Amino acid sequence: MSALALGPGHEFDRIRRIVARLGPLATDIGDDCAVIEDRPGALVVSVDLSIEGVHFRREWLTLEEIGWRAASAALSDLAAEGAATVGLLASIGLPREAPENDLLGLMTGIGAAAGEAGGTVLGGDLAASERWVIDIAVIGRATRPVKRSGATPGDGLWVTGQLGAARAALEAWQRGGTPSPEARAAFAHPVPRIRTGQALARAGVHAMIDLSDGLGGDAAHLAAASGVALDIDLDSLAVSPDVVRAAALAGLPPEHFAALGGEDYELLAALPAGFTPVQASELTRETGVLLSRIGTVSEGAGVRFVLEGRKVVLAGYDHFV
């Protein structure tokens, strides 16, 4: 790539190898900043920090999967804005003794996630660190960014995909077991709902949030930001088949287990009352992603969850508890 004209040095040799590996998935690397051209639409930005031993363990995932997952967690925030992906910046802390192929594997996963979402790797930083650290800054573009704050009484609450499989994988590993291939894939290879988020924005969605901490916690953010109450019927929740077994081991109903599982990176959307099941089916056909109605927005505050006709209390995952 002729644009990558850096001076000599080991660190710059590393950057040259990364850019060679990424090929067309790396753009505008090698200056002080990457330039995002002036085009119509607001830009939206977010960051997501992943740390070895906290967010992932080396024995669970390959470095390519670790890279994919870290990038997808950040890209999921663009999906929640109904934005198109511009690109991402990757800051990597890596052990001094890490083989070169580990870094290239990690960056391959990050580049693949950026490309899958419709963007490129725009830059980054490398530093020595005792444990792997991956911080991904994402940049997207949206004509009308979707906020958490627009939900209106009467709106329907909809959720994309199926919930709980990432938690099922995590709990299998934590018990010393091996997750099913499907649960493992949900944890290792989440696909941010970029296209679905844009389709929902076109459909007139009022408010949206991505389910990174789990429906239990994230629904509360949407309710607080919009100044409304949410009524969610967990019986309507689409749960992954793997969740049934994992939930039984955890002593919870599958829907309760799934609603408390973080890192599914699905979307919770408040859509106008007039949004119909037929429109939902069309959107599923268009994007390949399931869309299920799970509740209603009303006046008030907080989130009420119901399962088999009875109120249940949920809480999200907290990194610092």
Place this chain on the structure above:
Amino acid sequence: MSALALGPGHEFDRIRRIVARLGPLATDIGDDCAVIEDRPGALVVSVDLSIEGVHFRREWLTLEEIGWRAASAALSDLAAEGAATVGLLASIGLPREAPENDLLGLMTGIGAAAGEAGGTVLGGDLAASERWVIDIAVIGRATRPVKRSGATPGDGLWVTGQLGAARAALEAWQRGGTPSPEARAAFAHPVPRIRTGQALARAGVHAMIDLSDGLGGDAAHLAAASGVALDIDLDSLAVSPDVVRAAALAGLPPEHFAALGGEDYELLAALPAGFTPVQASELTRETGVLLSRIGTVSEGAGVRFVLEGRKVVLAGYDHFV
């Protein structure tokens, strides 16, 4: 701040306290993404990762200084583009046992650096980590971003400020000593040259880079990106007074020591041949920052350094050596 409507949880209480501490220096916090409004000019983005034990030690600096320094290192990349600051996103990894005031102190320093540069804190992420990790993503706006690649044979090479004081502080600490207050301030409280970078852009600068790794290494990047040779006369380099003593201890001429010192966050600029010392003085009066001519751009490749009429060989700082 009424916009900060998050649901319950310890992590969100932390974010609420940070936003309360930052006051008007925090904007658009609390959604999946921050929104940057559509206005004229390209956006420029960069990241800079700082890790405890690699880039700083807790016993050298307060957390407020650590925050200022990490943010300023990233903001300096905007200066090199001749960009105005929009804002920054701060990803923080912090030890579980860290007192709440440590995090608030760190964010106070980050917020102050953002404000000094003309921007705000637009968002971030928090995660548990064994050691402090600070990754800063910066966003700026420029009508015509200045690249490293525009230097043309005949251009004059100019550098802002004085070099070497940050290295003098670092070496004092590494010897077990105490740096002078001036050297300590250069390391702990670098001021990114945002306004000077913009003034140089208005003056028609052809190429620019910030001196984060030291003149020795960074000049080579500018030469490589522009496809030119640089001749630099180190006798013209403005060195900090503290550097004379530190250079003597290191057994080097002060200018050699200063040219190899990283983390000064000054700018190296290639200005058209017609840019005069009178214009340089005016620019110094306008911005309060010294501007010294240290060399010339010519056809060819690489960087030739001369000190007292003799060629010297320099190399920059490499994080992984």
